[in-house]
Structures are given as C-alpha cells and as structure tokens.
Amino acid sequence: MREEKFINDNSYIWSNLESLLDKLKSKKLKSLSKSELDSFITSYRIVCSHLSYSKTFFGESKTTEYLNSLASSAHSHIYSTKSSGFKKIFSFYIKGFPELLKDNTSYMILSTALFMVGVIFSFIITILNSDNAPAFIPPELIEGIKTLKSGRSAWDSATQSASIFTNNIGVGLRAFALGITLGLGTTYILIFNGFILGSAAGLALNYNVFFIFWSLILPHGVLELFCIFVCGAAGLIIGKSIINPGVYSRKDSLIKGGKTAVYLACGTIPLFIVAGIIEGYFTPxxxxxxxxxIFSLLSFILLSLYLALPFIRRKKYN
Structure with a gap:
C-alpha cells in the first residue's frame, strides 16, 4: 500500500484519537464517558497496529513519527494514570470489601454455621449442667461469670485494649492461615471458639446474669465475631482451592483462592481495631x-448497612 493511500484510509482514526487526547489535556482518563473510553482504547490499539505497519513499510517517515507520537501520548494516559495509594485503600474498604463479601456469601454462611454449631452445642450442654462448663471454658472465665453481679475488678483500658486486639486478630489470622490444612484447621478454630462463647452464655443463663453477660460481649462482639467469620471464610476458600481446583491446576487454584482470601482477611483489620477499642474502653x-x-444493636444495623452497599448499588443501576 502506498503511503498516501495509507494516510487517506486511516487518518479519521488518528484524528479521533488526537481529539480525545486534546480533551484529556485538562482532564483525567476517568472523565471520559463509557463510549468515549471505548473509542479511546480501540483507537489506541489500531494506531499501535498502524505504527508497526508504517515502521515496516515506510521507515522513519513523517507518518511514522506522527503515529509514534500519537501512540506514546495515548500510552501515557492509559498506563500512567494511577490513583494514590490512600485512594485505593479507601476505595477497597468502601466498595471493594463489601463486594468481595457478596461474591463469597456461601463461604461466609459456612463459616458462621461452623461457629454456631460450637455455640449451640456447648450452650445446651452447659445449661443442662453447669458442671460441664470446664470442658469448654477456663476456670478464670467461670469465676468471672459467677461474680458479674458483684461488679468487675479494676480495668486498665489502654493495656486491655492492646491485649484484646492482639488476641482477637490472632484468632482471625489463625482461622485464615489454617485454611492451608485443607480447611480442617479453620473448622477447628471456628468450632472451638464457638464452644467458648456458647458455654459462657449457658453459664451466664444458669447464674441469672444473662443480660449482663451479653452487655459485656455484644458491644465489641458484633464487629469481632463478624471479623472472625470473615477470616474463617477466607480459610475455607483456601481449603476449597486445594481440595477442588476445578478447571485450574492445583497451584493456580491456590494462587487464585489465596488472593481472594488475603483480601478478605485484610478487610477485617480496621474492624478488628475498632472492636478492640470498644472492648477496651466502652465495654468496661x-x-x-x-x-x-442498644449500642450493640446500632453497631449491628450500621454493619448491615455497610454490607448491603453492593446490593443497593446493583438495585440502583438495574
């Protein structure tokens, strides 16, 4: 093809890309409409193809120089437009994390169910006979529940908050990390911690301090338990990716599942911190x-609204 014909046949594409680049001089790539963005990407790919053709058949001609400049300008907008690290993190916690949870609802349900199996079992065993409680909870916790009506001992908020945070996030991280044991370790962590809560609740009921007990658990527990369920779901995803890789190789399945699991676990960090602060300062x-x-109920409502964001957006745009 002669250079003149090459220019005549394709100049309208180059002009379109150039006009879009002019528009982007004072704006960002995200400012383009969907149709403009599609046109921009398509035109860029075609121009890259034309540049390759021009280099091959027309050498270092003015056409080649023009196309190279055009392609370079478009490339800089496509691959150099980066949001700040803070903006990415903020976007993940506001939008990405709730959507990721929605996409993995089945694992959240299974994680919660495993925990509740432990809760219900130990609760029933304990209310039938308080002497069964030591099988599930340590002696110091039993004594603490017995003396709830008489008040609590002095509480160092700063120290306790740090200790609580470390313990809670440790449970979550173990539930997540033990997914590598084909999910068996995760299942154990969830059921074991369910045993502790269920038995403690059963003992509180037997000692007529049921509402006092929950007033000391739920203010922080709404967020704390949710985080443990999420970390449990992350561990189960890892276990499933090893047991049933599907169309992927076992290695690729583990990488894919592991990436999702890591994002889920990371999503709980701010909530764990807030739960630790509440337990360290507000609960006592x-x-x-x-x-x-009432505070616990409000926490549950706010958490529910946060988790409902993906469903609200979907309904809005449908």
Whole structure:
C-alpha cells in the first residue's frame, strides 16, 4: 500500500484519537464517558497496529513519527494514570470489601454455621449442667461469670485494649492461615471458639446474669465475631482451592483462592481495631446494661448497612 493511500484510509482514526487526547489535556482518563473510553482504547490499539505497519513499510517517515507520537501520548494516559495509594485503600474498604463479601456469601454462611454449631452445642450442654462448663471454658472465665453481679475488678483500658486486639486478630489470622490444612484447621478454630462463647452464655443463663453477660460481649462482639467469620471464610476458600481446583491446576487454584482470601482477611483489620477499642474502653465503662445493648444493636444495623452497599448499588443501576 502506498503511503498516501495509507494516510487517506486511516487518518479519521488518528484524528479521533488526537481529539480525545486534546480533551484529556485538562482532564483525567476517568472523565471520559463509557463510549468515549471505548473509542479511546480501540483507537489506541489500531494506531499501535498502524505504527508497526508504517515502521515496516515506510521507515522513519513523517507518518511514522506522527503515529509514534500519537501512540506514546495515548500510552501515557492509559498506563500512567494511577490513583494514590490512600485512594485505593479507601476505595477497597468502601466498595471493594463489601463486594468481595457478596461474591463469597456461601463461604461466609459456612463459616458462621461452623461457629454456631460450637455455640449451640456447648450452650445446651452447659445449661443442662453447669458442671460441664470446664470442658469448654477456663476456670478464670467461670469465676468471672459467677461474680458479674458483684461488679468487675479494676480495668486498665489502654493495656486491655492492646491485649484484646492482639488476641482477637490472632484468632482471625489463625482461622485464615489454617485454611492451608485443607480447611480442617479453620473448622477447628471456628468450632472451638464457638464452644467458648456458647458455654459462657449457658453459664451466664444458669447464674441469672444473662443480660449482663451479653452487655459485656455484644458491644465489641458484633464487629469481632463478624471479623472472625470473615477470616474463617477466607480459610475455607483456601481449603476449597486445594481440595477442588476445578478447571485450574492445583497451584493456580491456590494462587487464585489465596488472593481472594488475603483480601478478605485484610478487610477485617480496621474492624478488628475498632472492636478492640470498644472492648477496651466502652465495654468496661459504667454505662448501663440497656445502653450497651442498644449500642450493640446500632453497631449491628450500621454493619448491615455497610454490607448491603453492593446490593443497593446493583438495585440502583438495574
């Protein structure tokens, strides 16, 4: 093909890309409409193809120089447009994390169910006979529940908050990391921690301090338990990716599942921190039992609204 014909046949594509580049001089790539963005990407790919053709048949001609400049300008907009690290993190926690949870609802349900199996079993065993409690919970916790009506001992908020955070996130991380044991370790962590909560609740019921007990658990527990369920779901994803890789090789399946699991586990970090602060400062305060239970309900409502964001967006745009 002669150079003149090459120019005549394709100049409208080059002009289109050039006009879009002019528009981007004062704006960002995301400012383009969907149709403009599609046109920009398509035109860029065609221009790259034309540049290759021009280099081959027309050498270092003015046409080649022009196409090289055009392609370079478009390339810089496509591959150099990066959002700040803070913006990416913020976007993940506001949008990405809830959507990731929605996509992995089945694992969340299974994780929660395993925990609740432990809760229900130990609760029933304990309310039938309080002497069964030591099989599930340590002696110091049993004594603590017995003396709830008489008040609590002095509480170092700063120290306790740090200790609580470390313990809670440790449970979550173990539930996540033990997914590598084909999910068996994750299952154990979930059921074992369910045993502790269920038996403690059963003992509180037997000692007539049921509502006091929950007022000390739920303010932080709404977020804390949710985070443990998420980390459990992450561990189960890893286990499933090893046991049933599907169309992928076992290695590729583990990499794919592991990436999802890591994002899920990371998504719980801010919530774990907030739960630790609440447990360290608000839970041991002199606020009434009723106020603490109301606070817990509000926490649950806010968490539910946060998790509902992907469904709300989907309904809005459908």
């Amino acid at each position: 305060s002199e606020v009434s039992v009723e106020a603490k239970l």
